[in-house]
Amino acid sequence: MKHAYVFPGQGAQSVGMGKDLYENVPEAKALFEQANEILGFRITDIMFAGTDEELKQTKVTQPAVFLHSVILAKALGVKPDAVAGHSLGEFSALVVAGALSFEDGLRLVSKRALAMQAACEQQPGTMAAVLGLEDAVVERICDETEGTVVAANYNCPGQLVISGAVEAVETACVKAKEAGAKRALRLPVGGAFHSPLMEPAKVELAKAIAEAPFRTPACPIYQNVDAKAYTDPEQIKANLIAQLTAPVRWTYIVKNMLADGVDEFTELGPGTVLQGLVKKVSTEVAVESKATL
Known part of the structure; x- marks a missing residue:
């Protein structure tokens, strides 16, 4: 049996996400506080008690979804056989698989969010x-x-x-x-994500990804750009850069995971979007969503 953990992207967020982890798990609280310091603002205030509008800002949404997914995975102590993430969720998957540290993953997600927001303002889509x-x-x-x-x-x-x-x-x-x-x-989104209009963000993020220390993950990550499984850090970095202007091939990620013997999927983080998408690819496979312990 193979168990895959999958991670949602922007759009899955909801006010209150992660609050129970913060209040009930000391290690989770420490990571959330560390995130507040790294980001330079109290993202936890917006996540736990902000408005939908505040949480919808790309520069807030992306780190918020990442934090909920990764801190939940750490609290659960998951040991995946394979991982994948939808768009932003690919960064969560990389941290959970051990290819990136929590701190470096969060810094990259924050840079990605700011670069994408700037690209949206530069070229509306x-x-x-x-x-x-x-x-x-x-x-x-x-x-x-x-x-x-x-x-x-x-x-x-x-x-x-x-x-x-x-x-x-x-x-x-x-x-x-x-x-x-x-x-x-x-769709109620602020820009043309995964299109050529994200080229300015891709250029900016490429520098940050090139400088970040990536390690070989503990399990394969199925990446958005071509739905294939990777463990080589340099290839993972190249795919992560390409991802901003390339499509998310989620249908094919799920099909490839199934072909490689994955028979259980767990979605970690806010929402149940990926659980629904996996079920539409295969009605046979076991799928669950977890937003809390």
Whole structure:
């Protein structure tokens, strides 16, 4: 039996996340306080008692989701046979697998969040979920649409998120509906994540990743860019840099994990999004979500 731990990305956050860990586990409280020092502001105040709007800011959301996932994994003492994370969640996966220290992982996530927020302000963009079409049909629609619009998140069969310039995304949504999509709707996000519009953030993050000390993980990590399993630190770094402008191939990550013998999945962190996506890839596999001990 192989047990995979998977980690959610931006969008899974909710006010109150991680509060029980802080209050009941002394080691968890120490890590949260260390995070407050590293970030230079009390992210715990926003996580535990802030408003949805405060928590939705990219510079807050990304470190918050990372902290909840990683500190929960440490409190549980997990020993995964394989790991993966959705977008931001890939950093959580790397820390849990031992490829990055908690401190270095948090610093990289914070830099990534700030760089992505700056890129969003520099080149406004958006994302949209397209439901009920084959991946190849959505890819063709993106290719045939004028302007920047690309397939960004291959979430599960029949659910693909597109990303790019606002006008191009809206045009692609109209074409998707004409092609028979059940739904094609804009998502409440502040930018065109996993599209060419994130290039400025990619350039900035590449420097930080290149300088960070990566180690060989204790188990394979299935990475977003090509859904394949990696243990080589240099390859992991290259894939992590490419991830910002490349699509998240979640459907194929799950399929590859299943093919490699994974028969149990546990989602660690806020929300239950990944649990649902895994079940849509395979109804047979055992899946659970954990947001607390």
